[in-house]
Amino acid sequence: MLFNPEYPSLKLEDPEEKAENRLAKSQRKFLGSPVKAAPAQPWLLNAVGDIGNFKNASTSAIDQWLQAWRMPPRSWERPDILSSRAVFVGLADTADMASVSTLQGGAPFVTVSSRFIKLCTQISEIFPLFGILVASDPTLDEIQAMRSLFQYLEPNSTLDVPMAQLLQSASDPLFIERTTAAAVRWSIAHEMAHAVAGQKDRQNAYKRVSDLMPNMEASQWGPKRYKLEKYEVSLRRYRDEIACDLLANDFILDSPFAADDLITQVSGALLALEALKWEGWHDDRSALSPTHPSPTLRFKIVLNDWLTKLADPDVWKVRERPGALGIEDLAHWVGFEKWGSGAYRSHRDGATWQDDIDAVRQHLTQSIPEIMNDTIYAKTDEGIFRVQHTAR
Ligand SMILES: [Zn+2]
Numbered sequence: 001m002l003f004n005p006e007y008p009s010l011k012l013e014d015p016e017e018k019a020e021n022r023l024a025k026s027q028r029k030f031l032g033s034p035v036k037a038a039p040a041q042p043w044l045l046n047a048v049g050d051i052g053n054f055k056n057a058s059t060s061a062i063d064q065w066l067q068a069w070r071m072p073p074r075s076w077e078r079p080d081i082l083s084s085r086a087v088f089v090g091l092a093d094t095a096d097m098a099s100v101s102t103l104q105g106g107a108p109f110v111t112v113s114s115r116f117i118k119l120c121t122q123i124s125e126i127f128p129l130f131g132i133l134v135a136s137d138p139t140l141d142e143i144q145a146m147r148s149l150f151q152y153l154e155p156n157s158t159l160d161v162p163m164a165q166l167l168q169s170a171s172d173p174l175f176i177e178r179t180t181a182a183a184v185r186w187s188i189a190h191e192m193a194h195a196v197a198g199q200k201d202r203q204n205a206y207k208r209v210s211d212l213m214p215n216m217e218a219s220q221w222g223p224k225r226y227k228l229e230k231y232e233v234s235l236r237r238y239r240d241e242i243a244c245d246l247l248a249n250d251f252i253l254d255s256p257f258a259a260d261d262l263i264t265q266v267s268g269a270l271l272a273l274e275a276l277k278w279e280g281w282h283d284d285r286s287a288l289s290p291t292h293p294s295p296t297l298r299f300k301i302v303l304n305d306w307l308t309k310l311a312d313p314d315v316w317k318v319r320e321r322p323g324a325l326g327i328e329d330l331a332h333w334v335g336f337e338k339w340g341s342g343a344y345r346s347h348r349d350g351a352t353w354q355d356d357i358d359a360v361r362q363h364l365t366q367s368i369p370e371i372m373n374d375t376i377y378a379k380t381d382e383g384i385f386r387v388q389h390t391a392r
Contacts, residue, residue: 097279100191110191112184115155119275120180122153127179127271128170130336131328134353143344143353150340153278178261182268183275185257186248190272193247194240202243205250209242212304220297238293245302253309259319263326266306270333273299274340299337307360311367321368331361 097116101109126149133146151157152167159167197205209216217235252258252265277295309315335353338344344353 097276098187098191100195110188110195112187115279116187116272116275117180117184119153119278120183120271121176123274123278124176124179124271125167125171126150126152127332127336128172128175129166130339131332132170134332134335134357140344140346143339147339147342150278178264179267179271182257182265183272184268185255186252186265186269186272189248189251189255190244192251193244197244197247201247202240205246206239206243208246208305209301212301212308216297216301220293241292242298242301245298246305249302249305249309253315261322261326262310262315262319263322263330266310267329267333269302269306270299270337273302274337277340296337296341303334307363307367310364313369316369321370327361327364327368330364331357334360 097119098110098112101111129146129149133143138146149163149167152159152163193202249269252269253262255265258265273295277299280295335357338356339353
């Protein structure tokens with residue numbers, strides 16, 4: 001058999017967690033088949049009330065998304081200060097995956113497209129299969145052939161039966177829902193940065209790039225883009241995009257969502273950039289954009305920023321530390337990104353997925369002070385909840 005039936009990140013082997021494990025498994029079974037097309041997305045419905053109707057969106061409705069992010073004390077008395085409390089969010093069928101505009105009266109309105117959510121859902125269906133694939137010690141040909149899975153991401157694609165069964169065998173609806181929610185959350189944070197971050201915030205955020213990736217502009221942007229008309233304007237907008245990516249990381253880190261499951265929030269940021277990559281691929285085969293850096297470059301920068309954050313002991317003083325399975329997930333995103341980009345091909349001298357995954361795993365296990373139990377989630381009619389760990 002080519003595939004190990006258990007995705008490594010879903011293996012829950014600790015005998016002391018057996019009861020929780022059983023509960024989580026029974027919940028998973030209860031959920032049945034994986035999400036196919038994108039159905040109504042309950043987390044976003046809850047967030048904005050009447051989807052697509054800007055007039056009915058309310059600031060109170062987005063609290064669960066953006067609760068208290070960077071909210072200055074008593075900010076409601078300071079209408080001159082923009083905060084998450086003043087950012088509206090809605091779902092629409094726009095061409096942009098996510099964008100921000102201004103409502104009458106000056107309040108920023110973030111629009112997330114249904115296509116973006118569908119792509120996130122589909123990519124998080126494919127992601128566990130990558131874990132299964134690499135665990136089965138594939139040949140270069142096998143890992144290359146499996147990239148046909150990405151046909152699933154074409155608009156209006158239909159899957160043949162073996163592929164559909166393969167996806168279903170690995171699908172984890174809780175992972176899909178939680179990671180997609182985190183991806184939407186990160187995208188809202190990015191758009192929010194465009195809307196509310198000041199000039200100084202952006203400049204400081206962008207400065208971090210030179211620490212993370214020295215010479216990035218000279219080696220990645222300059223040579224490819226000097227032919228662009230209005231190069232200076234383009235460069236400014238590239239820098240602003242990167243700055244907003246890094247500010248989105250900051251906003252997410254400061255949000256309540258990072259308190260008990262930071263790893264899923266990081267996964268969400270990476271998933272969002274994967275969705276942008278595939279959207280670009282279907283639109284224009286990822287031609288150079290005059291305004292945006294490539295999603296693959298953004299993925300690298302965003303990931304490196306997160307790895308720096310996760311290596312900071314102060315980050316873990318007030319947040320729950322991840323378990324080994326969460327770390328596996330994060331390590332596998334790096335391999336997944338390169339796999340999806342076609343990096344693992346013989347002529348690219350790139351059959352090194354295991355090295356890539358190992359490097360991130362090693363970085364994380366060395367830099368996070370103490371690995372904890374993985375959090376287990378279950379789902380009922382009332383939504384997803386955390387299963388409490390039993391005392392050790
Ligand atoms: Zn942007």
